[in-house]
Amino acid sequence: MARITASVYTSHVPAIGAAMDLGKDQEPYWQKVFAGYEPSREWIKANKPDVVFLVYNDHANAFSLDIIPTFAIGTAAEFPIADEGWGPRPVPRVEGHPELASHIAQSVIQQDFDLTIVNRMDVDHGLTVPLSLMCGQPQAWPFKVIPFAVNVVQYPVPSGKRCFMLGQAIRKAIESFDDNLNVQIWGTGGMSHQLQGPRAGLINKEWDNQFLDRLIDDPKGLAEVPHIEYVREAGSEGIELVMWLIARGAMADVAGGGKPKVKHRFYHVPASNTAVGHLILENQA
Template sequence: MARITASVYTSHVPAIGAALDLGKTQEPYWQPLFAGYEFSKRWMKENRPDVVFLVYNDHATAFSLDIIPTFAIGTAASYEPADEGWGPRPVPRVVGHPELAAHIAQSVIQDDFDLTIVNRMDVDHGLTVPLSLMCGQPDAWPCPVIPFAVNVVQYPVPSGRRCFHLGRAIRKAIESYDDDLKVQIWGTGGMSHQLQGPRAGLINAEWDKRFLDRLIEDPAGLADVPHIDYVREAGSEGIELVMWLIARGAMSDRAPRLRHRFYHVPASNTAVGHLILENT
């Protein structure tokens, strides 16, 4: 059967993608951030999965404010990098895994989670920046990717608890797939940041680091944190962190093995957090 071997958590700041694409990774501002992912790139090469299930949020490229699915799973054979207003990123197209994606959709919907099935879409920095951070700048991404988009842009957004339990349903779905596949599940977005209003530029390092602690040690308790706490403590865009709970919920109920932890401020106007957890 297929199995989840590890989970990866990372911010997906668009300016990180621009720094990579424009060759700025060794500039004094950016070098400390990219140094925090050197271990991760080595780990990825040594632990290459057969499939990555990547949880992210679309930034009004695949979905406009006309249609906003709460949870959307990509079932296509491939996905092009999106043009977000300044041209597509110069990164490889994303190859999908339609068979596993369709199986997960079938299983999760039968477990009473309503998913939107997407057979064609472009993918923006929310998905491509994490791939670049973990895989560098290859001619092709090292494995197929199943995009899983979560609405954390327009309220109402899903609760942390619903995201955590969705992760468990995704684990069940993957483990019921017949092929012997190694799957990684990635949760992206965050950490604390606010892009508008009087608190624009807010970063709460203490709250962020406590979130990382609890994500490792007490994910079920962390899932009970209400939306207002994210907004008050981590800023209006800090709500993206509920997506990390999908990845954590998909992990084994046993305590995970922490392989890497990194936190850095600033990257653009955002705090960057990163974890790699392996199933034991």
């Protein structure tokens, strides 16, 4: 059967992608950010999955404010790179895994979660920046990707608890797939940041690191944190962190397995006007 071997958590700051695309990643300002991902690039080479189930949020590229699905799974064979106003990023197209994606959709919907099935979808920096951070700038991405878009843009947005429970349903779905696949699940977005209003530029280092602590040691308790705390403590865009709970809910310890092993943890301020957080957790055999 397919199995989830690890989860990866990372911010998806658009300026990070621009820094890579423009060759600025070794400039003093950006070098500190990218240095935190050097161990991760070595780790992914040694632990290359067959498929990455990548949880992210669309930034009004695949979905406009006319139609906003709460949870949307990409089931296509290929996903073009979105033009976010200055042309698509110069990165490879994303190759999907329609068979596994369709199986997950069937299983998760039968577990009473309503998913929107998307057979055609452009993917933006929310998905491509995590791939670039972990893989650099290859000619082709070294694994297939199932995009999973979550609405954290237009309220009402899903609760942390709902996301955590969804992660558990996704784990069951993946483990019931017949093919012997090595699957990783990535949660992206965050950490603390606010892009508008009187609190624009807000960063809360203490809260961010407490979130990382609890994500490792107390995910069930963390899933109970209400929306208002994310907004108050981590800024209006800090709500993106509920997407990390989908990935965390899919880990084995949540279903009675062993506690995952922390392979890498990184936190840096600032990158553009946000905090950057990153974590790799491995399931234990």
